[in-house]
Amino acid sequence: MKILGIVGSRRKNGNTAVLVQEALKPFEMQGMETKLIFLGDYDIKDCNGCECCHDTYKCVKQDGMQEIYPIILESDAVVLGSPTYFYNVTADMKAFIDRCYCFEAFDENDRSVWMSINEAFGGKYACVVAVCEQEKEEDMGYTATAMEKFLEALGYRVVSTVKALHLFAAREALKDEKVLLEARQAGEKLLKTLQLREKVKAQFSRSASDK
Ligand SMILES: Cc1cc2nc3c(=O)[nH]c(=O)nc-3n(C[C@H](O)[C@H](O)[C@H](O)COP(=O)(O)O)c2cc1C
Incomplete structure (x- = not known):
């Protein structure tokens, strides 16, 4: 199994990075393969809304997302983290989210009928890490929700959301x-x-073969 951590902050030693890496530790302790990516390391252009990805599930833009797409597809679960920038995710995270539109599919006659390729192949799992400086949750705005809604639309069940409040200086999370x-x-x-x-998959196939 492969687990992917995605950090939407450009501070590599920042609070989001600390907390996403902390969430990856249980997997590492089990000897599982984890990968951590910083969106700021990639050239991620905005979505054009060209709809060229319709039916192909591939984005035509040749930039850093072409390196990230296969990593997402081969990961069993994602830990998605972003700091709050003016009550929402960072621009890097928003560009990344929009560029995952190529993984969505719509009925050709009724666009209210849609799903993601992950749903088509059985669904995936995720957790969310949202960070902000202020003490009140309302000052975090939409950061956690923006990532949760995106992941759900992409066919991930979000099993936990960490809302880390009152963190400002880089690495402050290490003291909390x-x-x-x-x-x-x-x-x-x-x-x-x-x-x-x-376990369920193994039990189910054993039970099915017992018949
Ligand atoms: C451009 C910008 C906008 C910010 N907007 C908010 C905000 O709306 N609410 C808040 O509580 N903190 C805000 N912050 C503070 C960061 O969310 C906070 O410092 C966070 O710990 C940074 O995470 P990082 O260390 O992972 O980069 C903002 C910081 C920056 C640079």
């Missing part, structure tokens, strides 16, 4: 035992969900 534990527990829940999926 409570939020570190929350991120670790979010990763553990994601891990247990994937382990349960494997």
